[in-house]
Amino acid sequence: MLGFLFRRLGDIVPTFFGVTLLVFFLIRLIPGDPILMMAGERGVDAVRYAQLKAQYGFDQPVIVQYFHYLLGVFQGDLGKSFVTKKPVLEEFMTLFPATVELGVIAILFAIVVGLPLGVIAAVRRGGIFDYTTMTISLAGYSMPIFWWATMLIMFFSVSLGWTPVSGRLSVLYYIEPTTGFMLIDTLLSDQKGAFVDALRHLILPSIALGTIPMAVIARMTRSSMLEVLREDYIRVARAKGLSPAKVVVVHALRNALIPVVTVIGLQVSVLVAGAILTETIFSWPGIGKWIVEAVSRRDYPTIQGGILLIAIMIMMVNLFVDLTYSVINPRIRHTR
Amino acid sequence: MALLEVKNLTVEFGSEKNPFRAVDSVSYSVERGEVLGIVGESGSGKSVSSLALMGLIDYPGRVTADSLTFDGEDLLRMSARKRRNITGKDIAMIFQDPMSSLNPCYTVETQIMEALKVHEGGNKKQRRERTLDLLNQVGIPDPKSRMKAYPHQLSGGMSQRIVIAMAIACNPRLLVADEPTTALDVTIQAQIIDLLLKLQADSDMALILITHDLALVSEAADRIQVMYAGQLFESGPADGLFAAPRHPYTQALLEALPERSAGHDRLRTIPGVVPGAHDRPTGCLLSPRCRYATDKCVSTQPLVTDYYGRDVRCFYPLDDNGQPTGRNV
Numbered sequence: 132m133l134g135f136l137f138r139r140l141g142d143i144v145p146t147f148f149g150v151t152l153l154v155f156f157l158i159r160l161i162p163g164d165p166i167l168m169m170a171g172e173r174g175v176d177a178v179r180y181a182q183l184k185a186q187y188g189f190d191q192p193v194i195v196q197y198f199h200y201l202l203g204v205f206q207g208d209l210g211k212s213f214v215t216k217k218p219v220l221e222e223f224m225t226l227f228p229a230t231v232e233l234g235v236i237a238i239l240f241a242i243v244v245g246l247p248l249g250v251i252a253a254v255r256r257g258g259i260f261d262y263t264t265m266t267i268s269l270a271g272y273s274m275p276i277f278w279w280a281t282m283l284i285m286f287f288s289v290s291l292g293w294t295p296v297s298g299r300l301s302v303l304y305y306i307e308p309t310t311g312f313m314l315i316d317t318l319l320s321d322q323k324g325a326f327v328d329a330l331r332h333l334i335l336p337s338i339a340l341g342t343i344p345m346a347v348i349a350r351m352t353r354s355s356m357l358e359v360l361r362e363d364y365i366r367v368a369r370a371k372g373l374s375p376a377k378v379v380v381v382h383a384l385r386n387a388l389i390p391v392v393t394v395i396g397l398q399v400s401v402l403v404a405g406a407i408l409t410e411t412i413f414s415w416p417g418i419g420k421w422i423v424e425a426v427s428r429r430d431y432p433t434i435q436g437g438i439l440l441i442a443i444m445i446m447m448v449n450l451f452v453d454l455t456y457s458v459i460n461p462r463i464r465h466t467r
Numbered sequence: 468m469a470l471l472e473v474k475n476l477t478v479e480f481g482s483e484k485n486p487f488r489a490v491d492s493v494s495y496s497v498e499r500g501e502v503l504g505i506v507g508e509s510g511s512g513k514s515v516s517s518l519a520l521m522g523l524i525d526y527p528g529r530v531t532a533d534s535l536t537f538d539g540e541d542l543l544r545m546s547a548r549k550r551r552n553i554t555g556k557d558i559a560m561i562f563q564d565p566m567s568s569l570n571p572c573y574t575v576e577t578q579i580m581e582a583l584k585v586h587e588g589g590n591k592k593q594r595r596e597r598t599l600d601l602l603n604q605v606g607i608p609d610p611k612s613r614m615k616a617y618p619h620q621l622s623g624g625m626s627q628r629i630v631i632a633m634a635i636a637c638n639p640r641l642l643v644a645d646e647p648t649t650a651l652d653v654t655i656q657a658q659i660i661d662l663l664l665k666l667q668a669d670s671d672m673a674l675i676l677i678t679h680d681l682a683l684v685s686e687a688a689d690r691i692q693v694m695y696a697g698q699l700f701e702s703g704p705a706d707g708l709f710a711a712p713r714h715p716y717t718q719a720l721l722e723a724l725p726e727r728s729a730g731h732d733r734l735r736t737i738p739g740v741v742p743g744a745h746d747r748p749t750g751c752l753l754s755p756r757c758r759y760a761t762d763k764c765v766s767t768q769p770l771v772t773d774y775y776g777r778d779v780r781c782f783y784p785l786d787d788n789g790q791p792t793g794r795n796v
Contacts, residue, residue: 362567363562363563363564363567364567364568364569364570366518366562367562367568367569367570369521369523369554370523370555370559370562370634371554371555371581371582371585371633372551372552372553372554372555372556372582372585372586373555373581373585374548374551381581382570385570385572385573386570386571386572459572460571460572461571461572461574461617461619462571462619
């Protein structure tokens, strides 16, 4: 088990370098000079321009810049934002909890809804329920987030007025961040109604963000369940006289979960991509929105640092998923 | 009263209008402590009829019977819950492939204890002790450590022993063994059969042994039932059934045994295959493959009749010399 962990951690090293390399050079391919961007409308004279260029190290060859950057990364220094002049890591840490909170609730929604839908659809395959859920999940999978999010806002927030339109918390409340997770912070604070308010703000964004993973999970669970339900050991379990519910949950689902867990792990990267759109639409102060803004301002350190940190997070989640995998599936546990 | 009474058991698949009868009006009974051997080619409905007995035929399959009585109670006319209380406790089944019969996610111990938990209750300690007993009983060496093993760590023979332990956990009165040795290699086959017969004799449990192995049933079974294309073709006491088959199909099956072809150039076979869903002949289902078939066989289906103490489905049952009788009548 420990050997397995180290081997997987070893796999992360080349991926890590790959990400730094890719992001560093790709953002430099985007047209637009960060110094001119910083200078804004008024522009900058040639002397000052050269001075700034030297200050940020842009006068050196790109390869040299890259090694300087890498050197910083290994010392835990991701650089400072061109715009806010604050360390990238610090900014990331302030915004990250908002994205995690949204992502966790979204994936919870996806699992809590998608898994049972898939299971029931498989058990009643060929029935009305099966066709309905599979059609809905296909629609959910194909729906562009920006459109779906807008529709949700128009219907539930604007027409029905059930949920807030955007943000994390109403202006009525002010919560000093302690953990950065609004749900926890509001619970810790003694302001009445703040928790419910935070929860209400979370509903629509997490549905918008969780719809695609939900559809994927439902479909994957269904097909995986169908395969498992045909297995001999399911017949054996039934021949033992177990109730149908026990056969499905204890014997079928556990086996069917193995591919589903992998898919859930893969959905985390989908979530991050979706978070960029969702956060922008719902004005959610998370890293998705932050990176989009950084790109439009050519804020190189922010983009590089942000994407590197996201990549590390995704690698960690996948590692965690692999570890979960071996907990569910004894065959994996023993072959290591 | 017999332990199990099956009257006109029929299992149909496919559309209501044009169903495929995988099992066609089969009637038999099993006495307490009796070994019933069911033989027949692949596709003859042996497995399906036993699955129907266990209540394991799913929609769209349809099971009907005039009666399916176990110990005086009709299995088809009781609540699903009540039937589950009998399934796995009083009637247990073991399947063809032991390697896929065990759930890969759970230990041997968990899977055996599960059957005990459903039907016997008791606390965990009692169940664990009983599991240990069972593993000893089915001849697992070092049962204590094997209890913690996962199925992928066991060999085929070992798995089948575990499956048997699971099936006999609640002291069933009827055990259905569906080709329990087909997936095992020859040296293990005999061991498993010996084990089953020993368990059967020790506990006075009835055993339905479904197999292709004619030599095995002639030795092990008290009564033998020959099935073909979902129908019962011949049944009777094991003594003499193979010595003097009354049905041409039984005779042909026996002639197809390799040892009976000694001195011939080629092995004897029965030409053709068992009819499936779409190629059912009219009249007797065997007629296209039967060497004695007449026009009557092709046009009319024979019924099961009593012929000197055997149930035979043939217009011209064979006499002691293996010749068809009554063909000129």
